[in-house]
Amino acid sequence: MRSNMKSFETIVKEMRSMQMPLPSDKIQLRLTDASQVLSDGLAYFLALQGREMQWLPEYDEVAAWLSANNGRGLFLYGNCGRGKSLLCRYVLPAILLGYYGRVTTIFDTYEMNSNIDFVLSKHIISIDDIGTEEVSNMYGNKRMAFAEVMDAAEKHNKLVMVSTNLSVGDIRKRYGDRVLDRIKSTTTRILFQGESLRK
Numbered sequence: 001m002r003s004n005m006k007s008f009e010t011i012v013k014e015m016r017s018m019q020m021p022l023p024s025d026k027i028q029l030r031l032t033d034a035s036q037v038l039s040d041g042l043a044y045f046l047a048l049q050g051r052e053m054q055w056l057p058e059y060d061e062v063a064a065w066l067s068a069n070n071g072r073g074l075f076l077y078g079n080c081g082r083g084k085s086l087l088c089r090y091v092l093p094a095i096l097l098g099y100y101g102r103v104t105t106i107f108d109t110y111e112m113n114s115n116i117d118f119v120l121s122k123h124i125i126s127i128d129d130i131g132t133e134e135v136s137n138m139y140g141n142k143r144m145a146f147a148e149v150m151d152a153a154e155k156h157n158k159l160v161m162v163s164t165n166l167s168v169g170d171i172r173k174r175y176g177d178r179v180l181d182r183i184k185s186t187t188t189r190i191l192f193q194g195e196s197l198r199k
Contacts, residue, residue: 038059
């Protein structure tokens with residue numbers, strides 16, 4: 001029997017005082033009336049583009065994520081023209097700011113590649129259209145920016161929202177099983193199917 005036992009709560013306080021690394025708290029979303037809030041957000045941002053909102057089955061799943069995300073990010077994949085980019089670039093960041101006071105830092109893949117260390121310094125990250133980027137090559141230093149983002153999401157509990165037109169097979173082929181496994185462990189995945197709404 002150990003006589004000098006300490007609680008982990010005490011140990012973690014000591015770790016903090018010594019500036020040892022600890023995981024960040026996961027961001028928990030619990031939005032009441034998530035379907036209505038999401039519908040209002042979609043309608044607003046589509047109206048800015050002169051378009052009308054049409055509720056898609058996929059949006060039910062996005063609303064469910066907003067109702068209870070269980071500390072997980074969001075991975076929107078599948079067919080183009082179904083609102084994935086609109087959600088990741090405007091609607092969801094507006095909801096997180098307006099209802100939670102949390103700032104989402106939004107990147108396209110070029111911005112992600114050109115300043116990966118800045119991306120990694122953020123805690124809520126939205127990346128639009130992954131799969132279109134090249135390998136980051138800064139001063140001869142090659143980095144797989146998206147792989148680093150997903151690694152940080154797992155290690156540091158970052159909330160990551162991602163959109164892509166890639167299929168699961170394409171994601172595996174492009175980024176490998178490790179990145180796909182991290183996507184599965186840190187995000188809720190929603191498949192967007194059907195014809196493009198762009199006209």
